[in-house]
Amino acid sequence: MKLHELKPAKGxxxxxxxxxxxxxxxxxxxxTKGNKGSQSRAGYQRKNAHEGGQMPIQRRLPKRGFKNPFRVEYKVFNLGQIDHLVEKYELSDFNHETLREWGLVGQTEKIxxxxxxxxxxxxxxxVNAISEKAKQAVEAAGGSVELVK
Structure with a gap:
């Protein structure tokens, strides 16, 4: 160690x-905080989206679209998926209870x-809903369909 390599301890x-x-x-x-005002005080916190008096972006942009509060959301299954699930889980009934048992749908989801x-x-x-094409395919394969509300 030489004199020019000496450094103080870390910290x-x-x-x-x-x-x-x-x-x-x-x-x-x-x-260095300037004179007076809230910014010079201890505990000052700036609002997250504050733009220094400029009109904030959420007020500059127009409102767009519409969210329908009465929209019904479904968990959708295609016939190809169902064929695969029937093989995998050996299903004969395709209803909410059996699908929930395997963790494929939530408690309140409609099918x-x-x-x-x-x-x-x-x-x-x-199920809660079925398309006409799917209904015809199910009946052609020898199955039956019952709509549940």
């Missing part, structure tokens, strides 16, 4: 000037069947 020195420690420090008095894909298995359906 022993402070790079920044300590604020508010007298006029001789060069940062005394107001501690809708759509006609995309092919159904080979004979399955009994108790």
């Amino acid at each position: 022993a020195t402070h790079r920044e000037k300590r604020l508010g420690r007298g006029e001789a420090s060069g940062k005394g008095g107001t501690s 809708k069947i759509l006609g995309n894909g092919e159904l080979k298995a004979k399955v009994t359906f108790k």
Whole structure:
């Protein structure tokens, strides 16, 4: 170790000037916060989206669209998916209880069947909604459909 390699221990020195420690420090008095006003006080917090008096972005942008509070959301299953699920879980009934048992639908979710894909298995359906194409495919495969409200 040589004299020019000497350094103070880590944490022993402070790079920044300590604020508010007298006029001789060069940062005394107001501690670089300016004079008066809420920003110079302890505990000041700026509002998240405050833009310094400029009209905030959420007020500059127009409101768009419409959210229908009465919209009915369905958990959708296509016939191709159902054929795969029937093989995987060995289902004969496709209803809310059996799907919930396997964790495929939530407690309050409504089920809708759509006609995309092919159904080979004979399955009994108790669902909230079904498309016409899907209904025809289910009945052609020997299954039955019951709508539940």
